[in-house]
Amino acid sequence: MAKQERARRTREKVLTAAAEAFAVQGYDSTTLNTVAERIGMTKGALYGHFPSKRSLARALIDESRHAWTSLHAAYDTPDADAAEVLEGVVVAFADRLRSDVRLRAALRLAVHHPGLAPAPCDVLAEMHDALTDLVRRAQRDSGFPDHCPPLVAELLLIVIRGLLTTAEHADDSSAYDNSPAINDGEPLWRLLFTALSAGPAPTPALP
Template identity: 75%
Template sequence: MAKQERARRTREKALTAAAEIFAAHGYESTTLNTVADRIGMTKGALYGHFPSKGSLARALIDESRTTWTSLRAEYDTPGADAAEVLEAVVVGFADRLRSDVRLRAALRLAADCPGLAQSPADVLAEMHVGLTELVHRAQRDGGFPEHSPSLVAELLLVVIRGLLNSRPACGDSAPAPGGEPLWQLLFTALTGSAGCTGSAGRPALPRP
């Protein structure tokens, strides 16, 4: 058990170190040597956990898909208003991006190297499908304008991907800005009303 726990901790350290390098420099500029050096391992020892740079990247992308699925399940509960779920999931995912370097790295990898995903759909493709479905439901339930659901989903993903390259505001230590005021502005523009997140599990977005 002790050996398994050490192996698990080493794997987690390797994933976090790789994520920090992938997020900052991208896939092509990252090597197994730089990841090994960052955590004080030999390249050979790292091979025992990840035989290639691609295996590290795929592990991060797979993890991000789990993050997306879990986040949606947290808010998309029986009886929840679809428009509120849509906003809560998007804002919640953006919040995670600011604090989770492994998620930021995974999104950069999925955007820059779509062929890395092990399954037919990477996290961005799964998010597009899920967001499109939520927009469809919000329109069916009433209250959400009849924009193209696929186009709305793509717009939300464009903004989310843009957060990866945003600079923090002056005095803000968060690595990727893009908090609730941004999303309130976007959802107000989409729906013509103020942010409505609440019954899906988050407090209503603050008024500016």
């Protein structure tokens, strides 16, 4: 058991080091040596946990999928109001981006290198589908305005991706925390959901 726990802790350190390296150098410029050096490992020891840079990236992306599904499940309880679930899960996920470098790195990899993720692990597609379903349920059960559900889901993901790119080239604590949109995202989300709750804009009359 002690050996398994050491292996688990080492794996966690490797994933965090990889996320930090991907954030600073980008996927293409990061090597296994770069990751190993960040935590004082040899490249050979690192191979014992991850045989390639691609496997590291895939592990991070898969981890982000589990983060999303766990968060979604925590908010989407049987008696929960769908509109409140929609806002709550989006705000909570965006808030977690502030403190979780691994989640930020994983989503950037999913956005900029979609071919890295295995087909069953498209976290962005899963998020889009889940958000679309929540919008439909909120319209049916909670009086949410009649916007196009896939369009609302895409808008929410666009804002999340925008938060990622705010600190894309300098993902250190000072650069990330000094961004107003990321440091205090609540006003941004309140504004967005208030606008969405106002209902669809009227269709302009044809001349």
